[in-house]
Amino acid sequence: MSMDNFMTMLKPMLEGAQMTVLLFFIAIIASIPLGFLITLAVRSNFKPLSWFAHGYIYIMRGTPLLLQLLLICFGLPMLPVVGEYLVLDRFVAACLGFILNYAAYFAEIFRGGLLAIDKGQYEAAQVLGLNKWQTTTRIILPQMFRIALPAVTNESVTLVKDTALLYAVAVPELLHYAQTAVNRDFTIFPFFVAGVIYLFMTLIISMSFKWMERRFKFE
Template structure:
């Protein structure tokens, strides 16, 4: 296998890698805040809010991401009356599905982080005269983030690999170009190269989160 051939397929695969990275970035930026919101909804004192958040998390974690993506892409447009207003570009539909799915997982991760905080922290904050907002932002959230960071790191790496599901809705990402090259050239080298590119992306994330973990550990 010549270097010239590898370079010829690398260009399109890097183009697909841009789509992969874009989906990852959009999903992370939107799903983490939404996950926070659902975490606090589950802990709300308003029962309907708790029931809604709990049901949402159960459904999103209990059904495959691929099914959710297909539903958003092809199911929403056929809903009577409102379907015509829910037609989206396939990449946008995939972003919506990824955001909704990963928000549920992040919500559970953050909830676990909150449960790991000793109740004495809340009592100490009350003794010091801190308001509920001050207690949450200055004491609870920093500790929760430190506890949840390893799980967030793992989920983020899973998200990178799950971007390959874009292939199912005909969005040309990294795996799409690898599969195209394999079918055209009858060689598995494009798959090997795609694997290397995925490993590079996950390596960057691993190094980044390890640095964040060290920072939170010593602060």
């Protein structure tokens, strides 16, 4: 393959990778705080809220992400009466699907982090005279995030790979352009290039989270 042909193939794939990165950052920035709020809802003493949060997590984790994307993109507009108001841009719909799905996974990760904190930490905070807000922000949350960070790293890497599902809802991303190049040039080489790009993105994300893990460990 000549350099000109390679660049002709690579340019749209890099543009698709930008869409992948954009979806990743939107999903991470929105799903992590939403996941934490769901964790608080699960632990709430208000039973209806706790039951709703448990049900939400069960549904979002128990059904395929692809099914959820198809439902949001193509199913919601078919609802009677309100369907016409639920027609979303494909990328917006995909972002919504990823946020709602990954928030459920992050909620379980954060719940596990909270359960791993010894109850003696709460008692020690009371002895020191800290109120509930101070105990949560200064003692509990830093420990929870340090415990949960490895699992968050793993889910973040999975998120990068799951962005390939955009292909199924007609959002042009990295895999879409790779498939287009394969069909056009009758070679599987674009798939290898796409794999290298995915590996590079996951490497950067893994290194970033590893740096955060080391920082939390020694603070």
